[in-house]
Each structure stands twice: as C-alpha cells, then as structure tokens.
Amino acid sequence: MKVPKISEAVVKRLPVYLRYLNSLKAMNVRTVSSHQLGEALDLNPAQIRKDLAYFGEFGRKGIGYEVNYLVEKIKSILKLDRQVNVLLVGAGHLGHAISNYNAYLKDNMKIISIFDADPMKVGKKIANLTIQPLEELAQTVKEKDIRIGIIAVPADAAQSVVEHLVDAGVAGILNFAPTNLRVPEWVRVHDADVTMELHSLAYYL
C-alpha cells in the first residue's frame, strides 16, 4: 500500500465508508457501486472512487465493490486490522459516557484504561474499568501498548494531561476539552468540543 500523501478530508471519509459498509454487510449485501454509496452518504461517486483508489484497486469494472472485501481493506487502511488500545482521562459525566463506547468501537479498538486526578474517584469502577491515578499513566501506556488518549477533563487541566500523554508516547489524542492543545508535531490531535459544534451550528440559523 503506497502513500501518495493522503489529505485529511480523505481520511475523515474512510470511517464514514466503513460505517455504512458495515451496515450493508449486516444486511448481507454483496456488492455496492460508487453511485450507490454516493447516494446513501451524500457524496460524489467520483470522489468515493478516487478516495479508495489512493490505496489500491478495490473494485471491479462493470460490477462495483465487494462489500466484505472493501470492509477489510478500509479496516486495514485505518489500522483497525490490529488491536488499537485507547485510554481515557477524566471520569466525570462525559468520561462516564465515553467509557461506554467500547460496544460501538469494535473493530479491534478498545478503551482499556481510565484515569482521573481526583483521589476520591481513584479505585472506583466505571464500565468494568478501575479508575487509576494520573501517576500510573506513563507506566500503563507502556505496559498495555496504548496508542490513543481521550481527554475528557476541564479546560484548565487539559494541557497538563496532554503533556502526560505525550511524554508517555501516545500518538493520537481526541480532545473534548474546550481549549487549544499544544503538542509536538508528531502527535495528532482531533478536537471534539461540543460547544464548538453547537456554536458553529448557530451560524446557520
């Protein structure tokens, strides 16, 4: 699989394809065309073909794409063909909600540790995981081969948590805190601040 510099926009669409293809798979659909995908996902069929073609020739001319095969290919592109371990920092309301996402993540991705700075919370269990103190973060990341961290702490604690995560060697961060994180350029951050989404939605009213 060659990598001719894939744009962020393409990478963001791959999970959308995967999600829909999984639903087709569940419905025992054998093949699907770029036109059908475009119709269902509100995307241009040429764009879908081009996105997929960056990674290989997955379709058959005159036929379309074999659903099961394409699912496996996209999983492998997203590195979801191997185990991806995730940790969560912040055991508040949001952290509690996120810790229940394992059912949806499936596909070899799993939240396997939860941390909180509050000594009152340490030792308690949520979603079958025992809340650990931040001091144990670095060691746990190493021992359990954790690659992604989710930040669900207040804004004023977020940057310090990021530094823990970066030092521990995490490569990707999903940030729910309403603040701009500073990270070295080899760490990838995706922002998921709910207030941000609602504020931009307000523009279109």
Added chain:
Amino acid sequence: MKVPKISEAVVKRLPVYLRYLNSLKAMNVRTVSSHQLGEALDLNPAQIRKDLAYFGEFGRKGIGYEVNYLVEKIKSILKLDRQVNVLLVGAGHLGHAISNYNAYLKDNMKIISIFDADPMKVGKKIANLTIQPLEELAQTVKEKDIRIGIIAVPADAAQSVVEHLVDAGVAGILNFAPTNLRVPEWVRVHDADVTMELHSLAYYL
C-alpha cells in the same frame, strides 16, 4: 453585514476564535493582532484576517483587534447575541453528560428541554430538566422557540428522531448517533460521532 457566501471552513473557525478571545478577555488583554492569534491557534495570520474581513472591518491598521469588540462581533455573526434554545433527545449516559454543558455554552445558548422515548425515564430529572416524552417534542419546540436539536440516541432510533425534529421546525441538528441522517436541504446537520473520530485518528498511528 453582507454575506458573500461563507465557506464551512470559515464558519468552523469562528467559534475557535471566540473561545480564545474569551480567554484573552478574562485575562484583561485589550488588543490582539492576527499574528498573535495565529501563533496561539496554529493558523495563518492572513487566513484569520481574511476570515474576519468577510464580515466587516473589525481591526485597526497598525494596532490589531480590540478583544472585547471582536468578541461581540463574532458573537453577533454566530447569532449568539440573541437567545438560542436547544433541546436534547436521549437521556442515556451521553445525554446525561451533554445536559451538563450549559455552563460552557453560556453566550445565550442553552439546553432547555430533554426528551427520551423510554417511558421509564420520562418524568425523571437530569441537570434540573424533567425528561419529557417524544410526543411532546413538537409542541415544546414551538412554545419554547427551540432552534437546535441534539441527538444522543442509538443509531437505529436516530432517523425517526430526526423526522420529529424536522417536522417540529428545528433548523440545526448535532448528531452523536453513529449513522448518516437524511434531512431536507434547509436543515443543517453536524456530525459528532465519537467512534468516527477515533477511527480516523487510528489512521495516523
């Protein structure tokens, strides 16, 4: 304020500017230059100036932008200078977490109603709001002038909730359900599926 067709990318950055400007305001910073903003937010200063210039001349040559003034201007562009009422559908873990976001939303945006399809949950309170049955949704939207709906229900219930919301006249939807929603073209949907974000993050490992 003229509207020369503002791109989605610009609209997504406005709340980022607002968030940072609010933090400057809290620190009693008077003025800020596009260069300083770019430095803090990891954006090109020319882009920031251009984004703001779509909506008016908010800065002063040789000086920069007056923080308090720019905050008010961006609020007004995002229509956060008037009351924006929001409802939430889904009182599960995620709904519970989201219902606590009112503190962050401030700026005239507020979640004022919560709905759930489960009769066992109806009548219970979360975050000071009483959970209502879906049957009351349409009437509540009208009575309370609700403009935005947040969907925090399972994927298989999401499309039916969307139709309730669209029929009721909601203009914007923030969708946490892991599914592609179908809406008429005058309704705006922002997707916020956590699994999607984590899956795209995995690509960069």
Added chain:
DNA sequence: TAGATTGTTAATCGATTAACAATC
C-alpha cells in the same frame, strides 16, 4: 517619523468533479 498591522488583491496550492478509456 518609523514600525506595526490591517484589509484586500493576486498567486498558489489543493480538493472536487467531469469525462472517458478500459473492462467486467
């Protein structure tokens, strides 16, 4: 005045879409 910084135009860069030969 000299230095700083905006608003804006022009240049560049990148992403989306159309078109079509190849082929199932």
Added chain:
DNA sequence: TAGATTGTTAATCGATTAACAATC
C-alpha cells in the same frame, strides 16, 4: 453484444497564503 462501472486524467472549483498599499 450492450450496459454498467471502475480507475484515472484533465478541468474546475475553492481555499489558503503571500504580498503590499493604506494607515494607525
């Protein structure tokens, strides 16, 4: 064979960045 659909090139469209006159 005729119709359908891919992979890919070329054309279009749009967004970002550089540059600079205006001006505080």
